Amino acid sequence: MKVKSFTGNSLPDALLKAKQELGENIILLESREIPASRTKTGKRFVEVTISVDERSEQAKPWQPPVLTKNKKPAPQAASRPQPQENDFTRVINNILARKPKEIHQEKQILEELAELRRQIAQLSQQQKPAENPLPENYRQVLQHLTGKGLGQEQAERLIRRAYQLTEKGANASKQEIIRVCRKELEREFRVHHFKTDAKEKKQRVILLIGATGVGKTTTAMKLAAHPAIYGKRNVAIISTDPYGTADALKAFSRMNGTAVLEKIRMDELTEVTERLKDYQVLIVDTPGQSPFAPNYMAKLEEYIRILKPDDIFMVVSMNADLKDLFISSAFFMLLKPTALVLTKFDETSQPGKAFPIIHELNLPVAAMCEGKRVFIDVQPGNADYVLDRIFETE
Ligand SMILES: Nc1nc2c(ncn2[C@@H]2O[C@H](COP(=O)(O)OP(=O)(O)O)[C@@H](O)[C@H]2O)c(=O)[nH]1
Ligand SMILES: [Mg+2]
Incomplete structure (x- = not known):
């Protein structure tokens, strides 16, 4: 390349x-x-x-895929759901037509999207009437859990497990059911552990990815400031946004003494990281864009190739619709993020969405944010924070 x-x-x-x-x-x-x-x-x-x-000069010239209607379809692998032709796949096909060299990768995306669609359909499936209706207390806790953002299937599984684990079975109190559910959810919540040793010699490079406006730039500052994250280390933030940094980032740089480099282009990255080699942590903030935008993924892959980051944090906003979130995440997942940053907990009534997100994306949580204030509204990933919000009214 x-x-x-x-x-x-x-x-x-x-x-x-x-x-x-x-x-x-x-x-x-x-x-x-x-x-x-x-x-x-x-x-x-x-x-x-x-x-x-x-x-590529020697490579065969690329031809757009031909959609033949009358041909017998190729045999399908039994376990792989095939994407159906609809508006969404037409959009993706459009992308395919524009990105010849990534055609193989794009096919994988389509397959992953089809799989995600199947999972989303399951998540939103209505609860089928149980043959033996749930005891009232269990039914109420189940309703509370789904109301707070857990997927129907995940919540049902949890309630069935709680039924097995509570001492009094069908006669368990709501408090007892909640106690058991909390314990089980705590085990499902995966946490990313930061290496906070201030004497650590090896430089860590962190890349932040995610859709526009999810809070990447704010997260870069929050990670640099929090004492249990990188606050005790010598941090530089590299902004690759071509339109420059937000005023907030400049003000933060003055206030916290964090080095901020702005408008860094792809071809400047190697030289810039070399110049910053004495910093213990480099946080690289990327400009947000729709993952459907042509070449956006290729660009992020190029950042990864040049920077070789130790961690890639995928920033997702808790106020997003789960279905949209999973679809855009399918693209970002191709970049193999190592952990999640969950932002805007203050803007959702369904903090429990954290569980389907962690479960479906199979990633630990590095940090959680609940507001715009850089020095206050952030903490490292922990289950109690989410569980307290789910059960605060019970
Ligand atoms: N309410 C709330 N707003 C946030 C949070 N994190 C970021 N924001 C705001 O969301 C907007 C977009 O954030 P920004 O960091 O620029 O997003 P980016 O495009 O992903 O870099 C800004 O107005 C931030 O102040 C959060 O946890 N809660
Ligand atoms: Mg930004």
Whole structure:
């Protein structure tokens, strides 16, 4: 993979130059406009960062997939649900048509999406009437759990388990059922443990990924500030947002003494990390974008290739609809995140959504956020925080 920048009077002009030099198979990683006020010539220009697979010149020219209607379908693997043609898959097919070299990867995404859709359908399935109706106290706790965001199936499984574990079985009190449910949920809640040793020599590089507006930039500051996270270590935040950093990040830098580097381009990353080699922790904040945006995933993969992060935290907002969250997560999961940061607990009435999220994405929780205040509204992942919120009214 080769990465190179080109400039031109306009985006098409810069792309044309890139194509002339690197051929048709280029991938646009980044583009930004340099305003006239900042150029020597006094004219605005556009800069693009391009990647190209150097082996691609010998590769067979790519053809878009042909959808044949009358052909006999290929035999299907028994356990793999096949995605059906609908609006959603048409959108994905559109992406496929634009990203020739990642066609294999995109097929995997489709399969994962189909699998996720099946799981989501199960999550939202209505409870079937039980042959033996649940005792009233269990029914009430089950209703409370689903109301607080646990998936129907997960909550039913928990209640069945509670029934087996409570001493009084059908006659157990609500308090007793809740106590057992709490214990079981505590075991399901997985926590990411930070290495907080201030003397640790090896530098840790953390990459933050996630959809637009979920709270990545705010999380970068919160992680840098919290004493039980990286607050006691020498931290630098690298912002790769081409539009610069938020004022909040600049103010935080002044207040907390954290180094903040802004508008760092892909081709500057190696040199910047080399310059920052004495910092104990580098937190790299990425600009949010829809995971469906063409080339966005390729760009994030390129960050990972260059930075070789020790941890990739996927930031997800608790106020998101679970269905949308799982669909966009399917893309981000391809980047193999190591842990979750759950934000905006203050903006949900269903804190229990944390459990289906942890369960479906099979990731531990690094940190949880409940507001905009950098120095206050954050804590490392822990089950009690979520469980207290689920059961506070009971
Ligand atoms: N209520 C609430 N707002 C938050 C939280 N985390 C971030 N925000 C706000 O959400 C908005 C987007 O956050 P930002 O960090 O810029 O998101 P990014 O696009 O992922 O970098 C900002 O207004 C933040 O102050 C949180 O835990 N709770
Ligand atoms: Mg941001």
